[in-house]
Amino acid sequence: MSTSSRTWFDWQDEGAFAGRAAGMKPSAIREFLKLLGQPGIVSFAGGIPDPALFPSDAIAQAAARITGDPALCSNALQYAASEGYEPLLEWIAGYMGDLGVPCTIDNIVITTGSQQGLDLLGKLFLDPGDTLLVTAPTYLGALQAFSVYEPVFAKVDPGSGAVYGDIASSAMAYVIPDFANPTGETVPRSSRERLLDTITSLGVPVVEDAAYQALRFDGEPIPSLLALDVMRTGHIDRSRVIYAGTFSKTIAPGLRVGWICAARPVIQKVVRARQAADLHGSTLDQAILHEVVTARFDEQVQRLLPVYRHRRDVMLDALARFMPTGVSWTRPEGGMFIWLTLPETLDSLALLRDSLEEERVIFVPGPSFFADGSGERHLRLNYTRSDDATIVDGIERLGRLVERHIHESMSGATGSRPVGSLGGVV
Numbered sequence: 054m055s056t057s058s059r060t061w062f063d064w065q066d067e068g069a070f071a072g073r074a075a076g077m078k079p080s081a082i083r084e085f086l087k088l089l090g091q092p093g094i095v096s097f098a099g100g101i102p103d104p105a106l107f108p109s110d111a112i113a114q115a116a117a118r119i120t121g122d123p124a125l126c127s128n129a130l131q132y133a134a135s136e137g138y139e140p141l142l143e144w145i146a147g148y149m150g151d152l153g154v155p156c157t158i159d160n161i162v163i164t165t166g167s168q169q170g171l172d173l174l175g176k177l178f179l180d181p182g183d184t185l186l187v188t189a190p191t192y193l194g195a196l197q198a199f200s201v202y203e204p205v206f207a208k209v210d211p212g213s214g215a216v217y218g219d220i221a222s223s224a225m226a227y228v229i230p231d232f233a234n235p236t237g238e239t240v241p242r243s244s245r246e247r248l249l250d251t252i253t254s255l256g257v258p259v260v261e262d263a264a265y266q267a268l269r270f271d272g273e274p275i276p277s278l279l280a281l282d283v284m285r286t287g288h289i290d291r292s293r294v295i296y297a298g299t300f301s302k303t304i305a306p307g308l309r310v311g312w313i314c315a316a317r318p319v320i321q322k323v324v325r326a327r328q329a330a331d332l333h334g335s336t337l338d339q340a341i342l343h344e345v346v347t348a349r350f351d352e353q354v355q356r357l358l359p360v361y362r363h364r365r366d367v368m369l370d371a372l373a374r375f376m377p378t379g380v381s382w383t384r385p386e387g388g389m390f391i392w393l394t395l396p397e398t399l400d401s402l403a404l405l406r407d408s409l410e411e412e413r414v415i416f417v418p419g420p421s422f423f424a425d426g427s428g429e430r431h432l433r434l435n436y437t438r439s440d441d442a443t444i445v446d447g448i449e450r451l452g453r454l455v456e457r458h459i460h461e462s463m464s465g466a467t468g469s470r471p472v473g474s475l476g477g478v479v
């Protein structure tokens with residue numbers, strides 16, 4: 054033990070923190086969100102719903118009714134069960150049943166957004182050095198949540214089900230089958246079956262992140278991995294799929310209500326982990342949400358779909374108009390994102406740095422979504438939060454910037470420029 058004559062504590066000394074704290078990286082997206090209010094900035098960063106579409110009136114009425122009723126109010130303001138507010142658990146069980154997953158409330162636990170669900174699952178399944186199978190790219194918040202538990206990342210290709218890397222000590226897989234963050238792509242049914250075959254042969258559980266599943270604009274819904282595995286195994290309690298859902302993308306993220314739906318032994322462990330983490334989520338928020346979803350979940354989703362579909366189309370049209378040759382992008386059937394692939398010589402971090410100074414358009418650079426920090430040629434665009442004119446204007450500016458970078462790279466001008474870390478850029 055070292056002694057010191059100092060009376061003040063040196064918080065710059067990393068040794069004061071546990072080793073795992075060093076792996077806790079700031080979210081690039083949170084950094085971008087700080088720029089949102091600045092004049093002249095067009096933001097395509099963040100998986101952010103349009104606040105004009107929040108069911109604010111219904112939320113206000115539900116809050117008034119609950120707080121105005123003495124019995125409901127004291128229940129909503131008291132400590133409660135870690136599993137969650139029972140009427141909401143019942144609603145979710147019915148919703149999962151409609152999605153082809155017959156289950157009871159014993160198969161569900163409410164979480165503080167699905168993000169807490171990911172953290173608790175990492176805590177339950179990952180020992181340091183365990184292999185975690187993820188797609189590359191994948192949701193950066195999942196990489197953040199799981200990295201704390203010090204896994205070794207390996208890659209699973211959601212199309213073929215093939216796995217790459219050291220899978221000998223695989224502990225868990227994580228995939229986003231519908232309108233993935235960041236690519237917007239959806240895994241077809243035949244590939245989901247292959248993925249389940251791979252995961253089954255590895256003998257590990259798979260976390261299915263269904264954050265965007267309800268936001269389908271085009272095409273037919275595809276059964277979730279959980280629904281497919283329940284068909285295979287005959288019962289949710291025999292399934293290896295752990296489904297993480299959320300109301301953030303359909304109702305409002307500020308309520309912070311998500312859920313996990315899985316076999317009962319998994320739920321029981323998550324409940325214990327949750328007790329240790331924060332006892333339970335806000336009962337008032339869950340009670341409000343229960344009233345809102347009971348009265349108008351479908352109506353609310355139907356309100357979002359045409360608006361988001363239209364904005365996706367506006368962005369796709371603008372990309373076709375303003376992006377130079379050599380740039381390609383995905384065409385999502387739902388969700389919130391388009392994924393751009395730049396010509397080989399370009400770097401999305403350098404593009405963002407220049408964009409902040411010149412065109413003032415922000416997006417999330419590809420490396421944020423890769424466990425190994427690769428993906429320089431890619432960037433993610435969000436289309437749900439901007440109006441038509443802003444989308445067209447922003448893509449025109451971005452197209453100009455990409456064009457400049459292509460010219461500069463052809464003349465060798467960008468080659469020696471330092472890119473710096475993202476944290477230093479924004």
Ligand SMILES: Cc1ncc(COP(=O)(O)O)c(C=O)c1O
Pocket residue numbers: 100165166167168169192194229234262264298299300301306309310311
């Ligand atoms: C794929 C995915 N999973 C989970 C989350 C976390 O959402 P929340 O914690 O608000 O439910 C997000 C948020 O953007 C996401 O994109």
